[in-house]
Amino acid sequence: MSKNKNPETIALHGGDYRSDPATTAVAVPVYRTTSFQFNDTDHAANLFALKEFGNIYTRMMNPTNDVLEKRVAALEGGLACVSVGSGQAASTFAILNCCQSGDNFISSTDLYGGTVNLFTHTLKKLGIECRYADPSDPSNFEKLIDDKTRCFYAETLPNPYLRVFPIKEVSDIGRKYSIPLIMDNTASPVICKPLEHGAAVVVHSLTKFIGGHGTVIGGCVVDGGNFDWTKDPKRQPLFNEPDASYGGAVWGQVVPQLTGANVSFVVRARVCLLRDLGAPLAPDNAWGIIQGLETVPLRMKQHCSNAQKAVDFLKKHKNVERVIYPSLHEGEVGERSKKYLKGGNGALVGIEVKGGVEAGKKFIESLKMFYHVANIGDARSLAIHPATTTHSQLTEEELLAAGVTPGYVRLSIGIEHPDDIIADLEQALGASGKPNLKAVS
Numbered sequence: 001m002s003k004n005k006n007p008e009t010i011a012l013h014g015g016d017y018r019s020d021p022a023t024t025a026v027a028v029p030v031y032r033t034t035s036f037q038f039n040d041t042d043h044a045a046n047l048f049a050l051k052e053f054g055n056i057y058t059r060m061m062n063p064t065n066d067v068l069e070k071r072v073a074a075l076e077g078g079l080a081c082v083s084v085g086s087g088q089a090a091s092t093f094a095i096l097n098c099c100q101s102g103d104n105f106i107s108s109t110d111l112y113g114g115t116v117n118l119f120t121h122t123l124k125k126l127g128i129e130c131r132y133a134d135p136s137d138p139s140n141f142e143k144l145i146d147d148k149t150r151c152f153y154a155e156t157l158p159n160p161y162l163r164v165f166p167i168k169e170v171s172d173i174g175r176k177y178s179i180p181l182i183m184d185n186t187a188s189p190v191i192c193k194p195l196e197h198g199a200a201v202v203v204h205s206l207t208k209f210i211g212g213h214g215t216v217i218g219g220c221v222v223d224g225g226n227f228d229w230t231k232d233p234k235r236q237p238l239f240n241e242p243d244a245s246y247g248g249a250v251w252g253q254v255v256p257q258l259t260g261a262n263v264s265f266v267v268r269a270r271v272c273l274l275r276d277l278g279a280p281l282a283p284d285n286a287w288g289i290i291q292g293l294e295t296v297p298l299r300m301k302q303h304c305s306n307a308q309k310a311v312d313f314l315k316k317h318k319n320v321e322r323v324i325y326p327s328l329h330e331g332e333v334g335e336r337s338k339k340y341l342k343g344g345n346g347a348l349v350g351i352e353v354k355g356g357v358e359a360g361k362k363f364i365e366s367l368k369m370f371y372h373v374a375n376i377g378d379a380r381s382l383a384i385h386p387a388t389t390t391h392s393q394l395t396e397e398e399l400l401a402a403g404v405t406p407g408y409v410r411l412s413i414g415i416e417h418p419d420d421i422i423a424d425l426e427q428a429l430g431a432s433g434k435p436n437l438k439a440v441s
């Protein structure tokens, strides 16, 4: 079943799961256990030596999480996946899995504010330098490479600009230097598959569209199985030098030998980073996310179709200065939307309400159905004013670099009836904009 290529089917049947092996339960059960009994001492020793793969301890693996991991991997067209406690943990793990103190990586400037904090401040304190490249010109990534550059990082559909990242263009540059591209595909599951365009690793905040109901925080790292970690041993020391913490294992060699698959990235993240740093996804939360995952292809269609209808309405509204949506971009950026997004342009819409900060705040406060929350990807429609919330820890300079202008409002269009979404936007815009002088004169 997991060989099936259609996302609607993978979401329900993927992950090598037909029914629970212990009980034949059809729905994936929650395995609320910390540990798993070994058959005998040889079995235990083999599991620890990675001679056999199986359950040891829920900090590293759990059968509920396993189904989620395999389904997300199949949905992304990857080979393996490891789930973690949040999207933030997923991006942290992805970087720490190839960078150590003294190394650097190159990230797109178009990033979620929390990721900017992680990259600019916390990783810097660990001795890992993030170099930022403007993705409008893919060659900017090449200019920043040196001997210590270990990976590239970007988001497929970053807000506020909603400029789709040039995945193939940048991954082609990276592959010349044995540098993998890690893509955060949180905002565009199903409608974009970065691994098909050359990315080596995908990370998700499962909290958003995949969980889809605003109930669970989670994240994951997907291994594309399409990157040769041993091609340039100096470029990827963590995969080519003996790991003293694991009996001298050379991860780039030992994992393909033991598994017959190119899944060194995810195996190392699981057996070293989850082992040492913790941050697993709780099985209850994995179960909650599976409920969302099963309908994410269906929801993405409705999110995209509703967002397009909202955009068509907003474009014509007199109190809206500007609408940002991938299908509205022109030139090369517009071409990238068409090249990389299939089946829709996502749920995120940016608007600049006429009248600046005050009008933006009034608009948000006037919304009746939309929720005012720091989230995206809920089945419900959501709105936020990033300059005073999600991006508020950035400096003014960083805010402008991230494209967060004072009056900018981010909408995450839900799956309610489109007429009701538009009606709520219409009444809130009526309350927010400058008085329509033409109408009163």
Ligand code: PLP
Binding pocket: 086, 087, 088, 089, 112, 114, 115, 155, 184, 186, 187, 204, 205, 206, 207, 217, 218, 219, 375, 376
């Ligand atoms: N990546 C993106 C694109 C996000 O929007 C977010 C959160 O908003 C994250 C990562 C972090 O995810 P989490 O909140 O699950 O830690």
